[in-house]
Amino acid sequence: MSDEKYWLGCKLIPEIDKKIWFLLDIFKEPQIIWKAGQKDLAKTNLFDDNSIEKIIRRRKEIDLSFELKKLKEEKIGILTLSDPQYPKLLKEIPYPPPLLFYQGDLIKKYEYGVAIVGSRRATLHGKVIAEEIATELSSVGVTIVSGLARGIDTSAHQGALKEKGKTIGVLGCGIDIIYPRENKKLYREIAEKGSLVTEFLAGIPPFQQNFPRRNRIISGLSLGVLVIEAGEKSGALITASFALDQNREVMAIPGSIKNKLSAGPNNLIKQGACLVKDASDVLENLGLKSLVSFLKEKKLRDKEPIQLQPFEQKILDFLGEETKNIDEILRSFSEDPSFVLSQLTMLELKGYIRQAPGKNYIRTNYNEQ
Amino acid sequence: MYAKVRSAAVYGLESYQVEVEVDISSGLPNFIIVGLPDTAIQESRERVRSSIINSELEFPLKRIVVNLAPADIRKEGPSFDLPIALGILKATGQIKTNLIKDYLILGELSLDGKLRKVDGTLPISLQAKEKGVKGIVLPAQNALEAAIVNGLEVKPVNHLREALEFFNGEKEINSVQFNLESIFSGNIQYELDFSEVKGQEHVKRALEVAASGGHNVLMIGPPGSGKTMLAQRLPTILPDLSLEESIEVTKIYSVAGLLPHNSPLVMRRPFRSPHHTISVAGLAGGGQYPRPGEISLSHQGVLFLDEFPEFPKNALQVLRQPLEDGKVTISRVSTSITYPAMFTLIGAMNPCPCGYFGDRLRECLCSPSKINQYRGKISGPLMDRIDIHVEVPRLTKEELTRASEGELSKEIKERVEKARRIQRERFKGLKITCNAQMKPKQIKNFCRLTLDACNLLEKAIEELRLSARSYDKILKVSRTIADLDEKEVIEIGHIAEAIQYRSLDRNLWV
Incomplete structure (x- = not known):
């Protein structure tokens, strides 16, 4: 789209960007905003003289094609409101962003x-x-x-x-x-x-x-x-x-x-x-x-038919819906810590439980109906 | 009038013989000591003079020159007081026999002629035995320590006068005997025991594995979770020191002047826990006259560094070489000294700067970047030398009261000793003695896995996002776990347990 650069231009001048919605109401197209003369801008009653001067000065300084090229080099894409690829859902909201920068x-x-x-x-x-x-x-x-x-x-x-x-x-x-x-x-x-x-x-x-x-x-x-x-x-x-x-x-x-x-x-x-x-x-x-x-x-x-060992099932049952600490788990089983610890690793690798800092364990919902 | 007395001094852990020469000639009364003495030796003149006079002996009003040979090595400490005094007595003819040349003499004098204990007696006696010296005369407090060396006549004296009478043949002094075997056959008792720690069973297990394979440990837990309590009990499950190890440790403590006064031999594994404000020299050893540092004082024992990340960076860097080689070398312009430093390192740290990350009862207020910064204080190369990470959660009061009495240290120790025997057998003829010391090539040779175990390890590395560094560590630790289980090949359960000991490699932290 050729009006891409004008959208970008409007974005680059903060005075315009802030009032882009009013300006679009008046001028309809970003291209027209960008090319509006001093008189046109003054007529909008949106700016004081100082701002208008600034806008005009900035417009002269900015080389739009160069800015576009720069974005391309940095692999940053832009989507404008007038672009057919602009997300439809987003377009429906009040005041959608006129310009989106994206990667991916x-x-x-x-x-x-x-x-x-x-x-x-x-x-x-x-x-x-x-x-x-x-x-x-x-x-x-x-x-x-x-x-x-x-x-x-x-x-x-x-x-x-x-x-x-x-x-x-x-x-x-x-x-x-x-x-x-x-x-x-x-x-x-x-x-x-x-x-x-x-x-x-x-x-x-x-x-x-x-x-x-x-x-x-x-x-x-x-x-x-x-x-x-x-x-x-x-x-x-x-x-x-x-x-x-x-x-x-x-x-x-x-x-x-x-x-x-x-x-x-x-x-x-x-x-x-x-x-x-x-x-x-x-x-x-x-x-x-x-x-x-x-x-x-x-x-x-x-659902892969992963088989659980009887003891693994016991641990799962014990965990229930709460987060449990390693010490609680070890205390409630009479088995050797070494055995319980290895079973916990197995359960974790099978995706049934997760470990959190402080050696806390929690059950995942994997495999639940 | 010239006399020569044999004495000795310590440099590093080695002793060398010093000849104390005394020459008395006519001239203006003067007392000079030459042979690179330090201030303590210079001041020895005053002690020697007073103690001779106060022992009702004659101090010659002549020109006295004392030379400590070899004259090119700096000498320090007050242990030359007695040899100098006896030299003067010999040169003035107050000692009449030539008995003195058979003995090596050590001792600090007090002004009334009594003898005080000196440092480094054990290395000196060992060297004296090697040189074929017949006996050693020294302060009574040091006698037992010297008597550790068999075949040396150890003559304890309490007073300058007593030494004089002995050398004049007027008094017999019985040699002190020390029966090493009888002392060594008895069981060594510790005041602490693992059964006193309630709960934290997984930490105890981790320490059992660490003790069995000689692995270094990092404990991570909030304040008040019992990290120090657990670490203090690690020596109680380490195998007993052998006689050679015990003598080696005693030598270090003898030189550092830290031998307990009632037991001449260090038989328990040392536990040292220096504060994190320690200097590099304090940790590694050094000083103008080099002394062993904390890492050497924990030789064959445990070095516990609480608040691990708070230690100065350069102090932690110093640990790297000893952790690799089991010794530390301190270089001085003229020489360098090597102290043994083969220790198990236990670091303890909070999980984050505020201390409560992952705690069940208190919210942590740290941002992930702050936590990373805190953890980053321990450098990668140092982390590379720590095989086991174990989280020590805080228990509630209720949990503590509900927890049952734990296992006795003695029972754990038996398992540890068995695992150590298996390792000694395995590494026969190699330069290493335990699993923690395995190099990558040896890991390949000795850590054979069942197919299941191999698959599990690969899956774990991938799914739990373990770092590459973990791979070898998990293998080493699982080797130890398999040894505890008396299995030749590492099985799936062993690997699964070992994975639990790599908390810090997991991405659980942010």
């Missing part, structure tokens, strides 16, 4: 997905749930959208990458900035198999005020938002309220009333959000009935 081609053929969001300080329990639901949803072709933050976000992306890898990470900073830093590997993997998306120019650091803006894109890209573990004032709740504004489904995983991190989802449920417990619930809520049965069949088909 998934976004160009993106149809629909589910957002999974939650606390940065999630518990192991929450992380395991996020990962499992993400894995199952992505196994039937649903894209997982999240924000690449610590905690639930990271687990959701990782879960999706385990299967077909359809996942979109929406950033609250420039696409060249990795935040949090420990997610470097995850960034690369998503850029390769899914898509990294942001509306911020390269080089913009992860300012606090960026994140609510980013959250509206997360919910905007999705059919529904699933909240797993969030404190009372968590950013995940902002995403959920955007979802409501954008007429998207809000779902939540309930938790114990004693757990601070369950306050967010529990409140959402109180207000009328859908209570879900697994991937099929999510699909059902979004009206993706055909996928529900597909998921069921697939689970039946994929």
Whole structure:
């Protein structure tokens, strides 16, 4: 598209970018905004003389073809609002981002997905749930959208990458900035198999005020938002309220009333959000009935007949739904620690349990009907 | 008037003979000591003079020159007091016989002529025996220590006057005897026992494996989880010291002046836990007159470093060579000294700067980057020398009271000794004695796996995202576990257990 460069131009001048929606109402096309003279700009009543002068000066300084070439060299793609490949779901929201920077081609053929969001300080329990639901949803072709933050976000992306890898990470900073830093590997993997998306120019650091803006894109890209573990004032709740504004489904995983991190989802449920417990619930809520049965069949088909030793089954039964510490486990069995320890490794490798820091163990839902 | 007395000094752990020559000539009264003496020896003049006078003997008002030969080695310490005093007495004719030339003499004098204990007696007596010296005269407190060496007449003296009477043939002094065999046959008791630790069974098991294979351990746990308590009990399950090992350890303690006054021989495995503010010299040994450091004091025992990441970086770097070679070499301009330092390292650290990462009861407030930074303080090469990581979770009060009494150290020790015997047999003719010391080639030779075990290990490396570094460590540790199980080939259960001891290699941490 030839108007690509004008969209980029508007983005590059902060004075215009801030008021792009009003300007589009008036001028309709970015090209016209870019070429508008001093008088036209003054007529809009949006700018004072100082700003107009600045805009005109900046416009002269910026070489649009060069800026486009630079993006191409840095392998950063752009999608504009007028681009037919611009995600349809996102286009429907109020004030969609006029310009998206992306890495990874998934976004160009993106149809629909589910957002999974939650606390940065999630518990192991929450992380395991996020990962499992993400894995199952992505196994039937649903894209997982999240924000690449610590905690639930990271687990959701990782879960999706385990299967077909359809996942979109929406950033609250420039696409060249990795935040949090420990997610470097995850960034690369998503850029390769899914898509990294942001509306911020390269080089913009992860300012606090960026994140609510980013959250509206997360919910905007999705059919529904699933909240797993969030404190009372968590950013995940902002995403959920955007979802409501954008007429998207809000779902939540309930938790114990004693757990601070369950306050967010529990409140959402109180207000009328859908209570879900697994991937099929999510699909059902979004009206993706055909996928529900597909998921069921697939689970039946994929279930390898892994045989459990009698003692392994005993440990699983003992773990139940709670996180248990190594000391509790060893104490409740009379077997040698060495034997129990080796059985725990076996169970972990077979995918039935997970180990957490501090030698805590938790059961996964693998193999459950 | 000239006299010569034999004495000896220590450099490093080795002893060398020193001849104390005394010449008394007429001239202005003066007292000079030559032969590179240090301040303690210079001050020896005052002690010698006072103690001779206070013993109601005659101190010559003449020009006295004392030479400590060989004259080109620096000498230190107060152990030349007695030889100098006896030399003066001999040169002035107060000692009438020539008995003195058969004996090696050591001892510090106090002003009233009483003798005080000196350091390094054991290496000196060992060397004296080698040189064919007939006997040794030394302070009574050091007598037992010297008597460890068989075939040496050990004559304990309490007072300068007593030494004089002995050399004049006026008094018999009975040689001190020490029956090594009888002392060694008895069981060695420790005040601590593993049965006192409640719960934490997996940590005890990890320490049992560590003791069996000589593996170094890193314990990770929040404050108050019992890391120190567990580490302190590791010596109680290590095999007893052999006589040779015991003498070697005693030599180090003798030189450092740390021998307990009631037991001349170190028979228990040492446990040292220096504070993290220790200097490099304190840890590795050194100083102007080199002394063994903490790593040598833990020779054949356990070096416990609590708050492992808080130790100065360069102090930790110093550990690398000893962990590899079992000894430490301290270089000085003129010479270099080698101390043995073959120890089991136990490091203890918190899981994160605040200490509560992964704790069930308290929330951790650290960001992942902070945790990584904290863990990064221990350098890769040092981590490479630690085979076993074990997490020590904090138990609740309720859990502690519910936990049953643990196994006795004695029972664990029996298993450890059996596993050690298997290893000694295996490594016969090689330079190593336990699994932890295996080099990559030996790992290949000695760690044979069943097919199942092999598959499991490959699967684990892939699925649990273990680092490449883990591979050899898991093999070594599983070799030890198989030895404890008395199995020739490593089985699937052994590998599975060993995988549990590599917590830090797992990506559980962020």
